[in-house]
Amino acid sequence: xxxxxxxxxxxxxxxxxHPLEALTWLANGTLRGEERxxxxxxVERCGRCRTELRFLAALGRGTRAAWSDERPGELGxxxxxxxxRRERRQKAGRVPWLAAAAVLVAVQAGLLGWWxxxxxxxxxxxALGEQAGPRLQVRFRPETTEVQLRRVxxxxxxxxxxxxxxxxxxxxxxxxxxxxALDEAARRLAASPxxxxxxxx
Amino acid sequence: MAEEAEARDWLSRVAQGDEGALRCLYDAxxxxxxxxxxxxxxxxxxxxxxxxxxxxEVWRGAAARYQGDASVSTWLHGMTSFRIIDCLRRRAxxxxxxxxxxxxxxxxxxxxxEAEGEPPGEALVRAAEDxxxxxxxxxxxxxxxxxxxxxxxxEERPYGEIAGILQCSEGTVKSRIFNARRQLRECLEGLMAGxx
Numbered sequence: 001x002x003x004x005x006x007x008x009x010x011x012x013x014x015x016x017x018h019p020l021e022a023l024t025w026l027a028n029g030t031l032r033g034e035e036r037x038x039x040x041x042x043v044e045r046c047g048r049c050r051t052e053l054r055f056l057a058a059l060g061r062g063t064r065a066a067w068s069d070e071r072p073g074e075l076g077x078x079x080x081x082x083x084x085r086r087e088r089r090q091k092a093g094r095v096p097w098l099a100a101a102a103v104l105v106a107v108q109a110g111l112l113g114w115w116x117x118x119x120x121x122x123x124x125x126x127a128l129g130e131q132a133g134p135r136l137q138v139r140f141r142p143e144t145t146e147v148q149l150r151r152v153x154x155x156x157x158x159x160x161x162x163x164x165x166x167x168x169x170x171x172x173x174x175x176x177x178x179x180x181a182l183d184e185a186a187r188r189l190a191a192s193p194x195x196x197x198x199x200x201x
Numbered sequence: 202m203a204e205e206a207e208a209r210d211w212l213s214r215v216a217q218g219d220e221g222a223l224r225c226l227y228d229a230x231x232x233x234x235x236x237x238x239x240x241x242x243x244x245x246x247x248x249x250x251x252x253x254x255x256x257x258e259v260w261r262g263a264a265a266r267y268q269g270d271a272s273v274s275t276w277l278h279g280m281t282s283f284r285i286i287d288c289l290r291r292r293a294x295x296x297x298x299x300x301x302x303x304x305x306x307x308x309x310x311x312x313x314x315e316a317e318g319e320p321p322g323e324a325l326v327r328a329a330e331d332x333x334x335x336x337x338x339x340x341x342x343x344x345x346x347x348x349x350x351x352x353x354x355x356e357e358r359p360y361g362e363i364a365g366i367l368q369c370s371e372g373t374v375k376s377r378i379f380n381a382r383r384q385l386r387e388c389l390e391g392l393m394a395g396x397x
């Protein structure tokens with residue numbers, strides 16, 4: 001038996017095809033407007049489609065029954081809350097540190113400008129990593145004054161080569177070209193109470 | 202799920218860092234997006250990961266970017282869809298692997314209906330309502346089909362909205378549903394006849 005049209009099965013005389021596609025959306029209640037009216041009119045006179053519609057409605061009920069117990073569980077919220085609070089703590093910890101770093105950068109940049117000016121040199125803005133030769137990267141404590149900074153550099157036998165960068169890091173170069181001068185400078189800088197970190201770029 | 206106005210209020214409060222509003226949003230929507238993820242991923246742990254990622258994304262700033270073009274539920278499902286794909290990539294199972302898109306949908310379905318002979322009988326309708334039987338058949342569907350069935354039959358969404366959530370064409374949605382209907386029916390008939 002061919003099942004392609006309504007007229008094959010029913011008394012209606014038109015050649016309307018079964019709205020197979022639309023039945024799912026009629027069954028789930030989302031078909032709207034003219035399309036809904038057309039499909040409903042068809043279903044009223046088509047036993048085959050009414051049966052199919054009942055099957056689809058049953059599938060809907062069965063699907064909801066089969067899956068309704070599936071939930072992420074209370075552990076899911078506990079996990080999410082832990083992640084949210086962890087992020088909050090990290091954020092809270094970052095703010096003062098960033099503020100301190102910004103102040104350090106601003107103060108030290110000002111000091112550097114003043115220092116260069118005092119020495120009668122034209123200010124040269126050198127990006128970290130641009131200058132050739134042996135160098136060290138130095139991060140000073142935020143409370144370090146300009147006088148202390150100058151003294152540390154002088155005692156370590158280094159001159160400023162660049163910086164400060166965004167994180168308040170200065171680049172310095174040894175004044176002496178002697179072998180071992182860089183190591184000695186690094187040792188002296190690291191020994192200073194005003195220096196947080198010394199590293200080779 | 203929550204009333205739309207209430208859900209939008211929660212979102213705006215989440216955007217201001219209100220953890221209580223996040224809890225409300227989670228309670229209201231996590232079961233739905235969990236089931237949606239589970240339907241596609243077939244793995245409870247992965248589905249739970251996806252829920253966590255989506256809700257964290259909401260917390261981290263997505264809530265503030267919500268434009269209100271779609272309902273909160275549809276918006277969350279859309280985000281979940283992307284996270285599911287991320288998860289599949291992590292599992293090195295690219296979309297479509299082992300779950301090819303159905304072919305000539307309508308013609309195929311019509312041919313199947315013709316060959317099938319009888320329309321669904323009472324026994325088949327009862328079997329479709331049987332959660333245990335149907336669950337076995339749902340588990341045998343390919344992930345793409347199962348996901349479409351979830352959105353169409355469980356969440357009762359229109360095909361246009363499903364297409365938006367899954368980022369595919371409406372034709373693809375209809376095609377997946379056609380194929381799922383056919384496979385579910387065959388599976389239920391097989392179970393009823395003791396073949397499966």
